[in-house]
Amino acid sequence: MKIVFIFCARHYYNYDDEQFGLNFLREKGHEIEIWSAVNWRYYPKIIEVPRNVHSGELIYIDSSEELEKRLNLIPRDEKVHFIVYAYHDYCKVTEKIRALIVKHGFCFSNLTEASDIVEVRFHKTKLFYLFKECYRILQLLVYGFRCMLPKCSPEIVERRDYFLSSLRGPLLYKSQFNFVRCRNAYNYFPNYLEVFSKRNVIIPHTDYTYYLKNKEIEQEKPIAVFIDEYEIGHSDWVKIGKDFPIKDSKKYFEELNNLFDKIERTFSVSVLIAAHPKAEYSGNEFGGREIIFGKTAELIASSKFAIYLYGTSLTNILLRNRPFFHIYTSMHTIDNPAYKYIEKVNRILKTKLLSTKEISDSLELEEYINVPGDSMDKIISYYIVDSKSSKTDFEIIEQCISGCRS
Known part of the structure; x- marks a missing residue:
């Protein structure tokens, strides 16, 4: 076929x-x-x-x-x-x-x-979804009416067409x-x-496939893996008409590398970069640390812990029950388009957030380690796999x- x-x-x-x-x-x-x-x-x-x-x-x-x-x-x-x-x-x-x-x-x-x-x-x-679709039909009627008014904007026409296409x-x-x-x-x-x-x-979920294929590779190595989201140039932000989350890339990488330095000193590990598939790096952004493409699941499986901002690679952390730092930088303020993702992950998982701005010699990193545990089973069933299928x-x-x- x-x-x-x-x-x-x-x-x-x-x-x-x-x-x-x-x-x-x-x-x-x-x-x-x-x-x-x-x-x-x-x-x-x-x-x-x-x-x-x-x-x-x-x-x-x-x-x-x-x-x-x-x-x-x-x-x-x-x-x-x-x-x-x-x-x-x-x-x-x-x-x-x-x-x-x-x-x-x-x-x-x-x-x-x-x-x-x-x-x-x-x-x-299912009753919830029925009411939600009724609300969408109401939105279609509202936008349809607004399209009949003088000086209707192209944005209103676009919204009407969206609701019409998704309905029919x-x-x-x-x-x-x-x-x-x-x-x-x-x-x-x-x-x-x-x-x-x-x-x-x-x-x-896509990552469950990687999990099944690599269940046997959980041999913990002295590494920590940073899960990159390519915030300085991810094309998805362009498609939805928003600025990249990080505009000051120099400051962004400086804060991350300061954190990585402290993690390496504190835990005697090497920080590796699990690059986002769409990333385009020169190789020097992370202080000479190794940037690896296409191996995020494997790196998480063999790491001592993960360093996480936001994004779908959280699935691998949860499936592996891997400890992780949930971080944000000084640029992830409330007006940053990525802020809501970090905040919602924090709220859903009740994580301990670590600011890269606050890295100092006196900071006790151990206090910021998050361990998924059995409390994540419900999230896994809704978000990753209904049942542990083979x-x-x-x-x-x-x-x-x-x-x-x-």
């Missing part, structure tokens, strides 16, 4: 083969293609292609005409299945993508993004499956009526779509 991944709102990066199970699917004998509609989706916001975008295999789809052309090239007797990522990003463009796939007679499945720890919400019933798209262009990365990802559904669908298949995310996906008609 040919499996075509369509990334609606992102490029295809160098370390995506593992994240999206491409190596596993190829081993199962499937032919893989990767299409990206990121330029079409965000035009004209994104112009430059990051240096760490995967070269060679990526096909850019920049318009509906280009997508039609690609779909027409697929023989009608070929067994093919489209996986459209991410499900929550429903707008006129991503609705059109699904509409054209259906028009050409092909099957597709939606894949949700792995939810963020700051979005963890407990005890949500999932109902008009039904997927074969909605692959939902744990229960918390229901919060990402564009149309909450789809929460009731029998086509939903719960799969684990199957990875793409083992479940492959099993489902292999039985689909083309």
Whole structure:
């Protein structure tokens, strides 16, 4: 079977083969293609292609005409299945993508993004989602009315179109499956009526796959790992129209390196940098410390403890029950776009926050170590994996779509 991944709102990066199970699917004998509609989706916001975008295999789809052309090239007797990522990003463009796939007679499945720890919400019933969808319909009516008024702004039209697409798209262009990365990802559904669908298949968080593959590597080494979020240039901030969290990179790295120096002296460890997949570093930012790409899960598994700001790599810390420092810098003030993430993680996990601004010889670092413990089981079940399944995310996906008609 040919499996075509369509990334609606992102490029295809160098370390995506593992994240999206491409190596596993190829081993199962499937032919893989990767299409990206990121330029079409965000035009004209994104112009430059990051240096760490995967070269060679990526096909850019920049318009509906280009997508039609690609779909027409697929023989009608070929067994093919489209996986459209991410499900929550429903707008006129991503609705059109699904509409054209259906028009050409092909099957597709939606894949949700792995939810963020700051979005963890407990005890949500289906009645809750029903009321939430009613509220969205009300918002659509309000924006529709405002669009009829004189001097209606483009932003109002854009919001109306968003609510219209997210309401009708999932109902008009039904997927074969909605692959939902744990229960918390229901919060990402564009149309909450789809929460009731029998086509939903719960799969684990991406990092659970790494955990299963590397359960045996927990040989603690004298290292601490800093989980980098590439705050000086992460492209996701550009896509949502916000400034990078860190503008003064010199001060940022100075504070981090002061902390790393103290950690190394206090605990007799070496601090390694688990670089964000989208990071583009020269190599000198962290005081000559080793910067490692694509090995975050393995580094956490073998580390003495982790150094964490915010982000989805918290899953590896929780699954490994690894002690960690929860840090923030002097630049993470209330007006910083990353502040809410740090604050929410602190509130949800009740962490002891360590400010890099307060590093001194007299500071007792031991007092700021957080240990996950059994209290995290509930968060793990909502956010990472419903039950400790022996199957990875793409083992479940492959099993489902292999039985689909083309």
